[in-house]
Amino acid sequence: xxxxxxxxxxxxxxxxxxxxxxxxxxxxxxxxxxxxxxxxxxxxxxxxxxxxxxxxxxxxxxxxxxxxxxxxxxxxxxxxxxxxxxxxxxxxxxxxxxxxxxxxxxxxxxxxxxxxxxxxxxxxxxxxxxxxxxxxxxxxxxxxxxxxxxxxxxxxxxxxxxxxxxxxxxxxxxxxxxxxxxxxxxxxxxxxxxxxxxxxxxxxxxxxxxxxxxxxxxxxxxxxxxxxxxxxxxxxxxxxxxxxxxxxxxxxxxxxxxxxxxxxxxxxxxxxxxxxxxxxxxxxxxxxxxxx
Amino acid sequence: xxxxxxxxxxxxxxxxxxxxxxxxxxxxxxxxxxxxxxxxxxxxxxxxxxxxxxxxxxxxxxxxxxxxxxxxxxxxxxxxxxxxxxxxxxxxxxxxxxxxxxxxxxxxxxxxxxxxxxxxxxxxxxxxxxxxxxxxxxxxxxxxxxxxxxxxxxxxxxxxxxxxxxxxxxxxxxxxxxxxxxxxxxxxxxxxxxxxxxxxxxxxxxxxxxxxxxxxxxxxxxxxxxxxxxxxxxxxxxxxxxxxxxxxxxxxxxxxxxxxxxxxxxxxxxxxxxxxxxxxxxxxxxxxxxxxxxxxxxxxxxxxxxxxxxxxxxxxxxxxxxxxxxxxxxxxxxxxxxxxxxxxxxxxxxxxxxxxxxxxxxxxxxxxxxxxxxxxxxxxxxxxxxxxxxxxxxxxxxxxxxxxxxxxxxxxxxxxxxxxxxxxxxxxxxxxxxxxxxxxxxxxxxxxxxxxxxxxxxxxxxxxxxxxxxxxxxxxxxxxxxxxxxxxxxxxxxxxxxxxxxxxxxxxxxxxxxxxxxxxxxxxxxxxxxxxxxxx
Numbered sequence: 001x002x003x004x005x006x007x008x009x010x011x012x013x014x015x016x017x018x019x020x021x022x023x024x025x026x027x028x029x030x031x032x033x034x035x036x037x038x039x040x041x042x043x044x045x046x047x048x049x050x051x052x053x054x055x056x057x058x059x060x061x062x063x064x065x066x067x068x069x070x071x072x073x074x075x076x077x078x079x080x081x082x083x084x085x086x087x088x089x090x091x092x093x094x095x096x097x098x099x100x101x102x103x104x105x106x107x108x109x110x111x112x113x114x115x116x117x118x119x120x121x122x123x124x125x126x127x128x129x130x131x132x133x134x135x136x137x138x139x140x141x142x143x144x145x146x147x148x149x150x151x152x153x154x155x156x157x158x159x160x161x162x163x164x165x166x167x168x169x170x171x172x173x174x175x176x177x178x179x180x181x182x183x184x185x186x187x188x189x190x191x192x193x194x195x196x197x198x199x200x201x202x203x204x205x206x207x208x209x210x211x212x213x214x215x216x217x218x219x220x221x222x223x224x225x226x227x228x229x230x231x232x233x234x235x236x237x238x239x240x241x242x243x244x245x246x247x248x249x250x251x252x253x254x255x256x257x258x259x260x261x262x263x264x265x266x267x268x269x270x271x272x273x274x275x276x277x278x279x280x281x282x283x284x285x286x287x288x289x290x291x292x
Numbered sequence: 293x294x295x296x297x298x299x300x301x302x303x304x305x306x307x308x309x310x311x312x313x314x315x316x317x318x319x320x321x322x323x324x325x326x327x328x329x330x331x332x333x334x335x336x337x338x339x340x341x342x343x344x345x346x347x348x349x350x351x352x353x354x355x356x357x358x359x360x361x362x363x364x365x366x367x368x369x370x371x372x373x374x375x376x377x378x379x380x381x382x383x384x385x386x387x388x389x390x391x392x393x394x395x396x397x398x399x400x401x402x403x404x405x406x407x408x409x410x411x412x413x414x415x416x417x418x419x420x421x422x423x424x425x426x427x428x429x430x431x432x433x434x435x436x437x438x439x440x441x442x443x444x445x446x447x448x449x450x451x452x453x454x455x456x457x458x459x460x461x462x463x464x465x466x467x468x469x470x471x472x473x474x475x476x477x478x479x480x481x482x483x484x485x486x487x488x489x490x491x492x493x494x495x496x497x498x499x500x501x502x503x504x505x506x507x508x509x510x511x512x513x514x515x516x517x518x519x520x521x522x523x524x525x526x527x528x529x530x531x532x533x534x535x536x537x538x539x540x541x542x543x544x545x546x547x548x549x550x551x552x553x554x555x556x557x558x559x560x561x562x563x564x565x566x567x568x569x570x571x572x573x574x575x576x577x578x579x580x581x582x583x584x585x586x587x588x589x590x591x592x593x594x595x596x597x598x599x600x601x602x603x604x605x606x607x608x609x610x611x612x613x614x615x616x617x618x619x620x621x622x623x624x625x626x627x628x629x630x631x632x633x634x635x636x637x638x639x640x641x642x643x644x645x646x647x648x649x650x651x652x653x654x655x656x657x658x659x660x661x662x663x664x665x666x667x668x669x670x671x672x673x674x675x676x677x678x679x680x681x682x683x684x685x686x687x688x689x690x691x692x693x694x695x696x697x698x699x700x701x702x703x704x705x706x707x708x709x710x711x712x713x714x715x716x717x718x719x720x721x722x723x724x725x726x727x728x729x730x731x732x733x734x735x736x737x738x739x740x741x742x743x744x745x746x747x748x749x750x751x752x753x754x755x756x757x758x759x760x761x762x763x764x765x766x767x768x769x770x771x772x773x774x775x776x777x778x779x780x781x782x783x784x785x786x787x788x789x790x791x792x793x794x795x796x797x798x799x800x801x802x803x804x805x806x807x808x809x810x811x812x813x814x815x816x817x818x819x820x821x822x823x824x825x826x827x828x
Binding site: 018021022024025028029031032033035036038039042049050051053054055096097098100101103104108110113116120122123125126127128129130131132133134135136137138144145146159160162163164165166170194195196197199220223224226227231242245246249250257260261264267268271272275276279 | 348378379381382386624630634636637639641645647652654689782795799802805813
């Protein structure tokens with residue numbers, strides 16, 4: 001940290017420091033970007049194997065992206081659709097459940113409110129994947145009675161994901177609701193609006209940014225969730241990208257690397273795009289959630 | 293937690309009765325209609341669930357679901373209890389799929405649930421009897437056909453006395469009337485489809501696996517067929533004595549009895565599988581801490597879990613903070629571009645990054661060895677120590693952007709006045725960093741470091757996608773590797789393909805994680821509270 005007020009002999013040192021800082025920034029940027037460039041290059045390389053992918057951008061060809069959708073044993077298209085479906089339904093449900101609870105915590109005073117907030121905070125210290133064995137056994141038993149929500153069903157997996165909806169999400173939304181002035185509610189109430197109408201048409205609408213962040217974070221969370229999904233979904237046509245692509249790599253190891261790379265690029269593209277579009281809100285949400 | 297006292301939230305919940313607010317009738321009716329409709333859907337589902345539960349013989353669960361549904365209806369149909377109306381949906385899911393799951397893990401940890409110990413003792417007896425079926429040497433032949441209805445296979449057979457019988461898996465033979473015969477062979481029955489030769493070939497495995505019991509008594513033996521046209525009588529080589537609860541092997545005369553471990557054992561200690569599920573008390577925990585083949589690897593895994601989580605937090609925090617300070621310098625050109633580039637690893641889905649790194653670091657074909665190091669042979673992921681280093685390096689790559697983002701935000705929120713005032717007082721750049729910027733940064737970052745530690749403690753995806761916990765530890769028969777952390781060990785013990793499934797032991801490991809995380813949570817909550825207080 002040199003300053004512009006440094007005396008003359010230090011000027012030169014300041015310049016050296018600045019050059020060094022630029023160099024350091026370049027090095028970090030290269031390390032950060034390189035693996036991603038590498039996977040893009042591999043996905044465009046028709047050689048296919050891991051060794052063949054080592055010469056970066058030597059050939060550019062979209063064959064892998066076509067090939068990806070033509071493998072009956074590894075139905076990438078189905079994985080993609082499943083991931084979108086499970087991710088969208090669970091993130092919509094998560095936002096709804098968490099926002100409902102956050103509204104009660106933010107706008108109402110009742111016995112057990114503090115205890116409720118604290119216990120939500122406590123429960124979320126224990127991520128769902130710790131109970132993966134019990135989740136598996138629970139869905140197995142459920143499935144024997146209600147096949148629609150048993151093992152190897154999307155509905156069962158979504159129900160499980162919704163079990164983790166409260167927790168940090170409620171906290172994020174709760175914090176935001178607290179910044180929406182309660183006078184607005186009061187005014188609406190005087191105008192004759194019921195609590196449900198205030199919640200759905202006023203509070204939720206004013207809280208759109210945090211709802212978007214919670215939706216995105218929960219979408220990213222569920223779409224890259226592996227442990228529970230891999231245990232619940234066994235039929236390749238029902239699996240998600242995380243489960244499918246992992247098994248793709250374990251089965252094919254290095255021989256079909258560039259097809260995997262194409263799959264990885266396609267899977268990452270929407271997430272990366274959304275991330276940069278919503279970056280400002282996400283960063284705000286991250287710190288808000290952590291600082292509470 | 294935002295202090296509730298700063299909020300001017302309403303203290304009463306329902307509109308107080310003293311303020312006679314008239315709600316527009318149309319709106320209110322619509323809201324009530326929506327509510328009734330939603331409750332109706334829920335109740336219809338619950339009625340269906342209760343009927344199904346009764347039909348499969350689970351009256352306890354049926355009553356439980358009915359009571360839960362009644363409670364939900366009661367909450368939504370009464371006028372007050374407004375907070376409950378908003379809390380019930382999320383809480384229901386939380387109770388069922390988080391809290392219940394935690395408690396159930398606790399229960400499973402005290403059982404021997406796993407491969408070979410799945411059902412009840414009666415199930416085990418039935419399976420042992422049917423598994424030990426062998427063809428009775430002097431069995432008469434039963435001419436037969438294979439029939440199908442609703443996807444279920446049945447055998448239509450002619451007994452030696454000429455009677456025509458029908459039965460299937462777990463459906464004992466019964467006499468039927470009106471079967472069509474071809475000579476002595478029964479070939480068809482109304483309401484059933486007779487499988488032709490091609491259909492039998494297609495369903496060969498299922499037909500060969502079908503055994504049709506003679507009666508409800510499993511010891512009566514069963515009919516099985518190899519070719520679909522002739523069946524023979526099969527009987528168990530094991531004699532089941534229900535009174536004594538023992539199996540006797542007819543060939544060797546060995547007697548197997550309930551050994552108390554959820555399996556039948558003979559005098560020499562030989563078990564016959566399958567066994568059944570029993571509660572074993574603390575056995576899974578005592579095994580984990582005393583049995584040498586588990587204790588050694590487990591201890592290593594626990595130590596590595598802490599090292600991994602601790603070093604990951606430390607390294608990502610340090611790198612992220614340094615980078616934030618570096619790019620906070622306004623004299624750096626293209627700052628925005630640099631910022632966008634260095635957070636790229638955070639935007640890329642982490643499970644994909646880990647898979648990509650597993651390719652980059654592949655010892656034989658990977659880019660790092662082949663191109664960067666000119667054909668070197670560094671065992672990045674296959675040497676126990678180097679694999680750990682690789683994991684930590686990859687996690688540094690994955691994790692520093694998060695710390696960078698948060699630190700940048702925290703640095704920018706430090707009021708300029710503070711720094712200018714310090715500068716006026718003659719504080720140099722280092723002094724300003726050490727006395728103002730870092731302490732203020734830590735206030736924001738400390739809770740994040742705790743949640744980051746908790747996250748990495750269970751960072752399953754990185755470990756499993758990069759090394760699958762390997763390289764395998766060959767000094768123990770347990771399926772454990774050098775980079776396994778507790779949660780990947782749980783997964784391998786419960787669902788491992790090579791080692792067989794042991795849900796009981798895996799749940800015991802989960803409980804150990806629970807205890808560690810809980811201890812850590814309590815400790816760190818206390819610490820952050822004191823930290824916050826000092827900066828109030």
